[in-house]
Amino acid sequence: MRRNTSTRLEDGSLSGDSHRIKVGDRKMQQLIVINPKDNVATATTDLQKGQEIKVEAGNASVLIRLKCDIGFGHKVAIMDIQSGSAVYKYGEEIGLTTNNISLGEHVHVLSQRGRGDLSN
Numbered sequence: 001m002r003r004n005t006s007t008r009l010e011d012g013s014l015s016g017d018s019h020r021i022k023v024g025d026r027k028m029q030q031l032i033v034i035n036p037k038d039n040v041a042t043a044t045t046d047l048q049k050g051q052e053i054k055v056e057a058g059n060a061s062v063l064i065r066l067k068c069d070i071g072f073g074h075k076v077a078i079m080d081i082q083s084g085s086a087v088y089k090y091g092e093e094i095g096l097t098t099n100n101i102s103l104g105e106h107v108h109v110l111s112q113r114g115r116g117d118l119s120n
Helices: none
Strands: 013-015 020-022 040-043 052-057 060-065 075-077 086-089 092-097 112-114
Touching: 040 086
Parallel strands: none
Antiparallel strands: 013 020, 040 075, 052 060, 086 092, 092 112
């Protein structure tokens, strides 16, 4: 079993056997899109109504202005999604919309029916 030999240096970086990672070099993405097919992004932190966030999806990027507060782990529409349309996350269909959802809106159980709900 290999022991972790990393140490934190004065500049805040981590130094180990063959690597050096600068802590805080990269700004954390606040919304992530895993697959270019996705029409929702997932919040990696709590977000505030009115915040503008640039989201990268494949070769495209979109600037989103949030229409409401979005909690950590929750989904936000990265494009307009028509009622009855599929919601895609991780490149997979996770449900259908029950109403129109606009760019920047929260996508949640009241606006989406999950796969297990499709027979109702």
